[in-house]
Amino acid sequence: MKIRIGTRGSKLALWQAYHISDLLSKGGIDSEIVTIETKGDKILDVTISKIGSKGVFTEEIEEQLLSGQIDIAVHSAKDMQSELPQDFELIAFTTREKVNDVIVSRNQSLSIEDESKPFKLGTSSTRRLATLKRHYPHIETVPIRGNLQRRISKMDEGQCDALLLAYAGVHRMEYDDLIVEHLSLDKFIPPVGQGSVAIEVAKNLDAEKKAIVRKLTNDPDTEKRLLSERAFLKKLQGGCSVPVFALANLDGNNLSIVGGVTSLDGQVQIKENASGNIENAESIGLELAEKVINAGGKELLAEIKSQL
Numbered sequence: 480m481k482i483r484i485g486t487r488g489s490k491l492a493l494w495q496a497y498h499i500s501d502l503l504s505k506g507g508i509d510s511e512i513v514t515i516e517t518k519g520d521k522i523l524d525v526t527i528s529k530i531g532s533k534g535v536f537t538e539e540i541e542e543q544l545l546s547g548q549i550d551i552a553v554h555s556a557k558d559m560q561s562e563l564p565q566d567f568e569l570i571a572f573t574t575r576e577k578v579n580d581v582i583v584s585r586n587q588s589l590s591i592e593d594e595s596k597p598f599k600l601g602t603s604s605t606r607r608l609a610t611l612k613r614h615y616p617h618i619e620t621v622p623i624r625g626n627l628q629r630r631i632s633k634m635d636e637g638q639c640d641a642l643l644l645a646y647a648g649v650h651r652m653e654y655d656d657l658i659v660e661h662l663s664l665d666k667f668i669p670p671v672g673q674g675s676v677a678i679e680v681a682k683n684l685d686a687e688k689k690a691i692v693r694k695l696t697n698d699p700d701t702e703k704r705l706l707s708e709r710a711f712l713k714k715l716q717g718g719c720s721v722p723v724f725a726l727a728n729l730d731g732n733n734l735s736i737v738g739g740v741t742s743l744d745g746q747v748q749i750k751e752n753a754s755g756n757i758e759n760a761e762s763i764g765l766e767l768a769e770k771v772i773n774a775g776g777k778e779l780l781a782e783i784k785s786q787l
């Protein structure tokens with residue numbers, strides 16, 4: 480058996496694909512990596528929230544899953560919509576990396592906490608922008624898009640002094656030396672799924688292939704955390720372009736999740752939590768969503784979406 484792995488062509492995406500290929504190979508399964516260019520890779524001059532269509536990074540890949548040109552597709556879990564088109568499913572989540580965001584800069588003396596030394600921080604994520612406005616209003620932000628390497632060259636050209644990024648991507652691309660600060664999970668709660676690699680398949684994929692890929696790549700603890708977070712996101716109809724955040728953690732058989740939504744200007748934040756037995760991961764996520772909705776989350780989200 481040979482598994483054809485579809486992926487976007489960025490270095491981070493390729494790292495993820497090779498990671499899956501390695502896990503398969505340790506289990507004695509051969510694989511081949513197929514790179515696929517998506518709309519999201521071609522349009523670089525506008526923020527993702529303005530491209531508008533769902534699945535800008537997934538559509539072309541899903542076409543190849545459906546036609547059988549590839550068997551599995553590898554994505555950053557956090558980039559996956561909470562509701563996939565009906566012919567597709569996620570069958571595995573790899574062991575999660577540290578979930579926090581970091582500040583990356585050539586200037587080791589920067590600190591986001593030091594209000595006397597403001598600096599220009601590059602980010603285009605609405606969640607990060609809203610969080611910055613709420614907790615660090617002295618920080619000036621600059622929109623920066625593109626893959627990690629591109630963002631770092633934009634920083635080096637002087638467009639900004641520092642970048643706000645997920646630790647997972649920075650670490651995988653081996654830019655650890657540029658990390659000047661790890662952001663606290665109390666203030667910067669990550670988006671759903673940050674730090675894990677998800678495997679997507681067409682539902683009609685051969686059952687034996689599905690089972691073998693899942694067995695060799697899925698981390699059950701990560702899966703429970705992500706199922707809970709993704710159930711929350713789906714119920715709230717969040718999506719990756721709005722400042723919705725959630726993080727589930729495990730302590731033995733207990734799963735606890737914190738999550739919510741922040742207004743774009745940072746003035747309003749709804750943040751709730753829920754917990755229970757790990758077996759009820761998804762219903763705990765739904766319970767969290769209900770709490771956020773009861774606290775006015777739907778109205779806040781509608782207002783945010785009208786402003787994007």
Ligand SMILES: NCc1[nH]cc(CCC(=O)O)c1CC(=O)O
Pocket residue numbers: 555556557558643644645646647648649672673674675676
């Ligand atoms: N939005 C792009 C993206 N998708 C996944 C990661 C990082 C790796 C991960 O969280 O799995 C990044 C970069 C970033 O947000 O800094």
